[in-house]
Amino acid sequence: MRSRTAAATAAAASAALALTTLASSPAQADNPNNSKKMTRAVTVDNVHDHLEAFQEIADANDGNRGAGTSGYEASAQYVEKTLRDAGYTTERQYFDFIYEETHAASLDEISPEARSVEHVPMSYSQPTPAGGVTAELVAPSNPLGCTADAYAGVDVAGKIAVVSRGECAFGDKAAAADAAGAAAVIVYNNAPGALNGTLGGVNPDSAPATGVTQEEGQTILDKMSAGPVTMKLVIDKTLEERETFNVLAETDTGRDDNVVMLGAHLDGVHDGAGINDNGSGSAGILETAVQLGKVNKLNNKVRFAWWGAEELGLIGSDHYVADLQANDPAALDDIATYLNFDMIGSPNHIIGVYDADESTYEAPVEVPAGSAATEKVFTDYFDKGNQAWVDTEFSGRSDYSAFIAAGVPASGLFTGADGVKTPEEVEKFGGEAGVIYDPNYHTPADDITNINMDALDIMSDAIAHATITLAQSTKDINGKSSRGKSGKPAPTVLPEGVDAA
Incomplete structure (x- = not known):
């Protein structure tokens, strides 16, 4: 549908x-049936x-x-x-997909220092509530944060979890943070370079998630060890199922x-x-x-x-x-x-x-x-x-x-x-x-x-x-060079589920 x-x-x-x-132009060749004619016919201007x-x-x-x-x-x-x-004759092959468009995204440290933090929101992340999430940062007892048990003994409710990349999928980390009560999760890289992560699919029962570099992660952890750190995460996005299609012709x-x-x-x-x-x-x-x-x-x-x-x-x-x-x-x-x-x-x-x-x-x-x-x-x-x-x-x-x-x-x-x-x-x-x-x-x-x-x-x-x-x-x-047995046009072979455009 x-x-x-x-x-x-x-x-x-x-x-x-x-x-x-x-785009249109006069025919470059009446029958461009070899390389020389075809490359001449396909002009860069067209x-x-x-x-x-x-x-x-x-x-x-x-x-x-x-x-x-x-x-x-x-x-x-x-x-x-x-x-x-x-x-x-053209054909359309329809399929559903998750439409994802980020309208605004920011990560800011509120205290003890006011600064903007470079980050990359995770693909398929849930959006934050209107106005974003402003909360104290907290680290799980197990820094990988792969399960809700990793937060045992930690007051995480309504806070932003900070976890390390590694051992499990990013989607597991976001789901575990949500199950533990976190309002959002920041994942820091375990190697140099930016962290461009995906949750692998849409899961409503997962915390809004973003990624930062290994260096930024260490900076955040050092500040947390010295006292409370508050940050604000905004991920304003559209995340919904839509329909699109391939265009096919032969x-x-x-x-x-x-x-x-x-x-x-x-x-x-x-x-x-x-x-x-x-x-x-x-x-x-x-x-x-x-x-x-x-x-x-x-x-x-x-x-x-x-x-x-x-x-x-x-x-x-x-x-x-x-x-x-x-x-x-x-x-x-x-x-x-x-x-x-x-x-x-x-x-x-x-x-x-x-x-x-x-x-x-x-x-x-x-x-x-x-x-x-x-x-x-x-x-x-x-x-x-x-x-x-x-x-x-x-x-x-x-x-x-x-x-x-x-x-x-x-x-x-x-x-x-x-x-x-x-x-x-x-x-x-x-x-x-x-x-x-x-x-x-x-x-x-x-x-x-x-x-x-x-x-x-x-x-x-x-x-x-x-x-x-x-x-x-x-x-x-593949060893094949000749025409089929019949000189007649062969029937179109296209996947099921296509409609004539």
């Missing part, structure tokens, strides 16, 4: 969509036109395109109309038992337009789909996905794969490889390829067979064009995570997020050493001015090349 916000969201998005100008449309949508929808908002709905409508104009022709799949997350963070992250990947595969629709015949079906709620934990792609595993595992087996594109226009960019062959980085996940061959499609293309590139860790940090966990080969492209550019990378790509790849990552400044056109051009051509190459043959990945 649709959430109560869905109708209003869709209506607002429809109105906003009217403000956008659909890709940038899609990004300008996403920016207009964000501007008309409270400045963002986050999952569960009218900005996301309008972004999806833009993608769907562009695809339908190119001859595709070519009419090609083997439906040897599908090449491309994906990019369509949602951004709720703190800006999300044009590089990830309007860029979304625009890159959208223009590739438009041009691929002009090809007369494909050996392999190509499926495109614009994922929802990636920024909230890869939820859309996880749902898609889980749905196939539960309802149509054969269709999951029919995916020859998955290509992921998350940020392809970073201003201080690298030209990164997911290191599926582990030639630079040992993967923290099991790498499915065929992934190294998928990576090679990109690296061979760059090598042939004398384009410098580097490996980027095959970490499962983006929407390919669920696919590789299910044994589907994967690779993809990445121009960098919050990593710091090295002098060696400056020699290859230009830019500034010691500065992160996208200084506007997950900020309101990730807007249309944030895009590096050179990076966008290089990566868009690489997407185009890989798509048409694998649409004609995946022999190097």
Whole structure:
């Protein structure tokens, strides 16, 4: 059943969509059926036109395109109309998710010293009551605070608990603090660096929770040992169940038992337009789909996905794969490889390829067979064009995570997020050493001015090349290269629970 916000969201998005100008241009090629023709057809100007449309949508929808908002709905409508104009049938796959938006958050020491304290509220934390929680700090007898018993003999009722990271999940610490009577809990790190924690899900019976550094935790404990310490914690947020969706489309022709799949997350963070992250990947595969629709015949079906709620934990792609595993595992087996594109226009960019062959980085996940061959499609293309590139860790940090966990080969492209550019990378790509790849990552400044056109051009051509190459043959990945037995268009293979848009 649709959430109560869905109708209003869709209506607002429809109105906003009217403000956008659909990207269009004369056909670059009548039948772009090889790499040279396809890379010529997928122009950076057309890709940038899609990004300008996403920016207009964000501007008309409270400045963002986050999952569960009218900005996301309008972004999806833009993608769907562009695809339908190119001859595709689009599908929506709906799913529920927890919408979480922090409106204000602060942690202040009231006494013995008045100061503001840097902290990061835990994901899925309960909000504080209106006005926040102002209370004395207290430490459990067991500093880890994993169970209510850890507070035995401690007067914690109505106070703010201070506990160490370690031994148990953050969600357990927040639940234990609540069970002991605490009004909130501060978790300090047990190693250097900021503590960006998650409670793992919504639990109404847990105390509002935030994280601080190991250094700050020690400062707080030292003050507590000298006398009472009072702090005020404010976590003002929306935390509710909403509905969103993935947008899916695929070519009419090609083997439906040897599908090449491309994906990019369509949602951004709720703190800006999300044009590089990830309007860029979304625009890159959208223009590739438009041009691929002009090809007369494909050996392999190509499926495109614009994922929802990636920024909230890869939820859309996880749902898609889980749905196939539960309802149509054969269709999951029919995916020859998955290509992921998350940020392809970073201003201080690298030209990164997911290191599926582990030639630079040992993967923290099991790498499915065929992934190294998928990576090679990109690296061979760059090598042939004398384009410098580097490996980027095959970490499962983006929407390919669920696919590789299910044994589907994967690779993809990445121009960098919050990593710091090295002098060696400056020699290859230009830019500034010691500065992160996208200084506007997950900020309101990730807007249309944030895009590096050179990076966008290089990566868009690489997407185009890989798509048409694998649409004609995946022999190097799985030994399959020929068309299906019938020359007729294969039936659409999509998960259960999808509606025609």
